Structure formats: structure tokens, C-alpha cells
Amino acid sequence: MKSKLLLSVVGAVALAFSAGSAMADGEAALTKGGCMACHSKDKKLVGPSFKDIAAKYKGQDMSAQLFDKVRKGGSGVWGPIPMSPNPVAKIDDASLKEAVAFILKS
Structure with a gap:
């Protein structure tokens, strides 16, 4: 019984650590x-804050759409100032996926 409890605690700590690491x-x-350069965690700069982006898309699975939006750029969703494209040379696919996940959890 103690070993099951210990394994549960260790598993919970490992999960929390990996989420924090991500x-x-x-x-x-x-x-x-x-x-x-254009965004911040909690206030609008040139573009919207990550907090505002997360709030707008709360409860929706927008990971693929936001990945595509960041990669291609665009305008009109958050106002007239366009967002420039962000090619793989600037941010690789794995890093962009991590960034989008972070934004949606902000």
C-alpha cells in the first residue's frame, strides 16, 4: 500500500515537473x-498579449490554426496591423508548437 502511494506521489511530481518544463x-x-518584440504575456504591444489570445480561444482546439497563422502571418483578427510571417529559419516547427501551447495556456 505504501509503495503504491509513493509511486502515485512520484508520478504526480514527475508530471508537474514535465508540465513546468514544457x-x-x-x-x-x-x-x-x-x-x-511584438507580444507580451499580459499586455498589448504591437500585437495582442498571450493572455488575450488564450482568452479569445479558451475551450477551443486552436493549436493547428495558430501554428499556421504564426507561420504564414496575416491581419484582420486583432486589428489592422499585420503580423509578418515567421519562417522555419526563424522558429523551427517543434519550437513553434511549444510556443503555441504556451500561449494557449497563458
């Missing part, structure tokens, strides 16, 4: 990709 990776990807 969040840190997502935030690092945003910084490395140059996203922080």
Missing part, C-alpha cells in the same frame, strides 16, 4: 523566435 520551453521558444 511551459519553460514554450516561453524560451517565444523569446528565441523573436515573438516578444
Whole structure:
């Protein structure tokens, strides 16, 4: 019984650590990709805050759509200022997926 409890606790700690690590990776990807030049966690700069993006899409699976939007750029969703495309040379696919996941959990 004690060993099952210990395994449960260890598993919960490992899960929490990996989630925290993924969040840190997502935030690092945003910084490395140059996203922080136009966006911030909690206030509008040139583009919307990550908090506002997460609130707009809460409860929706928008990962693929946001990945595509960041990759191709565009305008009209958050106002007239266009978002420039972000090619693979600027942020690789794995980092972009981590960044989008971080944004949607903000």
C-alpha cells in the first residue's frame, strides 16, 4: 500500500515537473523566435498579449490554426496591423508548437 502511494506521489511530481518544463520551453521558444518584440504575456504591444489570445480561444482546439497563422502571418483578427510571417529559419516547427501551447495556456 505504501509503495503504491509513493509511486502515485512520484508520478504526480514527475508530471508537474514535465508540465513546468514544457511551459519553460514554450516561453524560451517565444523569446528565441523573436515573438516578444511584438507580444507580451499580459499586455498589448504591437500585437495582442498571450493572455488575450488564450482568452479569445479558451475551450477551443486552436493549436493547428495558430501554428499556421504564426507561420504564414496575416491581419484582420486583432486589428489592422499585420503580423509578418515567421519562417522555419526563424522558429523551427517543434519550437513553434511549444510556443503555441504556451500561449494557449497563458
